Amino acid sequence: MAFNIYDFTTLTKSIHEGLSSQFSPTATLAIEWTIVGLAYLLFVALFGLFLVYAERKVCAAFQQRMGPMRVGPWGLLQTIADFIKLLMKELIMPKNADKFLYNLAPFIVIIVTFMVISVIPFAPGLATFDFDIGVFFVTAVSSVGVIGILLAGWSSNNKYSLIGAMRSGAQIVSYELSVGLSLITMIILAGTMQISGIVEGQRDMWFIFKGHVPAVIAFFVFVIAGTAETNRGPFDLAEAESELTAGFHTEYSGIKFAFFFLAEYINLFIVAAMATTVFLGGWMPLHFGDFDSFNQIMDLMPGLFWFFFKVLGVMFLMMWFKWTFPRLRVDQILNLEWKYLLPINLFNILLMAAVVLFGLHF
């Protein structure tokens, strides 16, 4: 097996054995939990900062400008400076806000992103949870995030926030269907809902190639619906700044705003990571049937590289959407889902079922 040198199982196992020999099982578990928790916190914070920087640079490239250039070389420290600024800002609460819900909302949004991120396999052996129902878990938990947005809009006691939250609610509940159905299409092909099983199933060929026509349709539906799920342009109605100033987070400042901001970028990562895992082979290298020498060269690159290469590719695509398209109107966004994506999706499931049933895939 060529993967072995890059397999994180060896590392995690040796850490576990080392700790077990020193501490009691309970203490070992506690230490491991802390390490994993801190690793996720660090990853989310650093990757979030990187994504903000990347988005600003990508958007600058589309808009024929330089982006941040002043703080650090090529503006690399800009987002860190911005983050420090956000930490030091005063937390302003509207006078008649519902205090408890107002404070709760950003935490719901950020906790949900952490929960979803915990099932994503970054590299061989580098995933925290591996449920039998992994894909189901992702769709189920990610829909809880909308509660945070609705609460934020409701408790701010601001009409713009409320309109933004209601739009967001209608939008996410609708697009949840398309995300779920396009994932189901792929589950039919994979034959399992376990995320490690799905990745393992793509050892010879990524599902987007294996499932050809229905898989490609499902991929496009997933990327469109996923963009809508993350409330990003052209589906950014919930925070449409020219209409609703800042939508549901109009009344948030400082670190609470930073939570929403960070959650948006981590959600972007989650959608891209799910697209990578389910359609593009997760951390699996690019393999073509019998071209053994080609496959071996591809194997030389570590799984972590492949994973982030694909994730960043999908994220670039989604940033491209945002900085090119105008925003849709609220009725058009619902029409797109209920009149186009949903029927396409349902038909696509039948197509995929037929493809799998008659063994028409590669």
Next chain:
Amino acid sequence: MDELREIMITTDEIKTDEYLINMGPQHPSTHGVLRLLVQLEGEIVHNVQPHVGYIHSGIEKMAESLSYPQIGHLTDRMDYLSAHQNNEAVALCVENALQVEVPERVKYIRTIMSELSRLASHQLWWCVMGMDMGALTTFFYGLRDREDILDIFEETCGARLTVNYSIPGGLMFDIHPNFQRDVKAFIKKFKTKLPEYDRLLSGNVIFTERTKGVGFLSKEDAIAYGVTGPTGRASGFSCDLRKHRPYSAYDKVNFKEILSDVGDTYARYQVRMAEMWESMSIIEQLIDNIPEGDYAVKMKGVVKLPEGEFYQRVETARGEFGVFIVSDGKKNPYRVKFRSPGFSNLFAINHIAKGWKIADLVAIMSTFDLVIPDIDR
């Protein structure tokens, strides 16, 4: 708040499912301190009540204590995107009152400058239109090309926005030796850039879906509300003063009056896009034929208008701009009244936006191309 309560009380039957929001005075899509009191039912707009006056600067009153050449300088600050056309209107009004004939050279340069300001204004409108619709990249494309025009302005008269170039009797300075070369270079460049605008925004399916068939204004209503400029022409109201009452050198050039009989948001968009091509064609016809001569006629040190009432209209980027001067023979006017296109256009918004959604209201407002100091003066 008192105002809101008043409206709630004066409404005969209070509907619980309608609510009011204040768009502005600080709001990203009003592009200034305009306040719209919007009555909504869910997302649907039931009533829009514009409240103006937040940036009222009393220019008309100030003008009463200034001399005629000084009034022109104030008009820059009204519709700052049509600064040159406003200057020109005052200059023409005073010249007509004194029956001064300016040299041909002045007329040509004024026309070219007018069209350049129209182009710059339409470019900025296009940037902002895209931004209001959520396509943020348009802003930078438009500003990139507008920069070239502002550079030409700066070279010509030292200012980029408030140009102060036309004064009664002619121009402040002669054109820069590089003027013709720069303008020609700009036109050549912009002809390749304008199709880019279409590729980025006009042809986009989301954009056309959001603008086609949205926010109708009929020709009768356009006339009734006094809606002029590209907004009126998109409804089929032939109101181009450059065509109907040519001033400066507009009678010497060949150009089409862009008209559309559709009257929706998309038509207003397309009329302005087509006007950019027409402006370029007007400049091209004039730029090589600027006659030699003086750039101003010698005026008296103190300009005194004869007793009477004088009115001059010009076509700015937003529509018909009028200067009405009542003179009692002194060096200051007795009364000055400006007819600003933005003010008349704005008040058609309730008629148009009723029944459409909030997002449509923003798009409609954007195609009106509002400049708030022009409305408030």
